[in-house]
Amino acid sequence: MPTKVIVDCSTGETTEVELTAEEIKDMEAAQKAAEIERKAQEVIAAAKATAKAALLEKLGINAEEAALLLS
């Protein structure tokens, strides 16, 4: 059974407590949601990068030249 550690800063005492079934369920659900969100962000970032590269190619300039134009 997974455990959690609690450090009481007022006493310095450390206790180890087993997670409840509900805590395990909640944490696993939150983890799945976070990973889905992170993958979605990565897909968006990759799509933007691809679109940017395509546009630069269409314009016949590179990223440094585009930055110069926008400066």
Added chain:
Amino acid sequence: MATYTLISSNVLASSAASVTFSAIPATYTDLVIRASIRNTSTTSITRIRLNGITSGYSARSLTGDGATASSQTQSTAYLYSGELNTSSTTANTFTSMEFYLPNYLSTVNKPISTIASTENNATTAYTVAVAGLSTITSAITSIEVYVGANAFDVGSSFYLYGISNA
């Protein structure tokens, strides 16, 4: 001149899903957690909760993995605090993480920053910088560092420091 005082620490002798520093004294200006962490599984996200509260966190993060850089926005029931070493990374390597919480006794929203660098003797390793915000408007008395699934591995260490500005 700022001074660091070690408030409490813990080095895991057995794996644990979370480490909570409770009853944090209200005698400092800022708080810092320095941790060396690794997950027992392939889960790679570290999270932090303040005062046990599960709402009101947001963050912008910048991630580099050795090949690409990306940025993300999170608004979640916890503060996203970067990547950490997983069981897929080189054995016995750990992520170095620093969590900084200024003005933790204030009664207004609290800015938070975290930086975490994974260690991996292979192509991919992550460095993540996180700019976070908590809408908690009471003094912070507890900080929980945890992973969403599985656990921090044996040997992971956590050090809580108080910073005084004089």
